[in-house]
Amino acid sequence: MAQSKLTSVDFEIFGNVQGVCFRMYTEDHGRSLGLSGWVKNTRQGSVVGQIQGAEDRVEEMKSWLKNVGSPSSRIDRAVFSNERQISKPELQGFCTRY
Structure with missing residues (x-):
């Protein structure tokens, strides 16, 4: 089974x-x-960040960021940039930066 693209x-x-x-x-x-x-x-x-992982899961997350967000949020616009294939994850875990 081929590993899904990252x-x-x-x-x-x-x-x-x-x-x-x-x-x-x-x-x-x-x-x-x-x-x-x-x-x-x-x-x-605004809120910025980066996501990495399996292509289908990243697409799911992009849809969530664009259309759902937190219950009290109002999303006017979502901008996605620097989308690229990676051979292995460059980040470990998911965190909030300050």
Whole structure:
């Protein structure tokens, strides 16, 4: 059985995404999908981060970031960049950065 392709992607989420537990929910959802990555608030009021893992799981996470988020959040826009194939995960676990 071939191992699924590994992908890394950066993201930035705009809207009402700070002060609504967005980072905590992102971390929990990323872990539940078996992804590695990080998430952090910006001074501009958005949330940025990076996710790595199996291509299908990364796609699932991108959809969640774009459409679901935390229960109290309002997502206006999700921007994904630097999407690339990786041979092995460059990050361990999923964490919140400060």
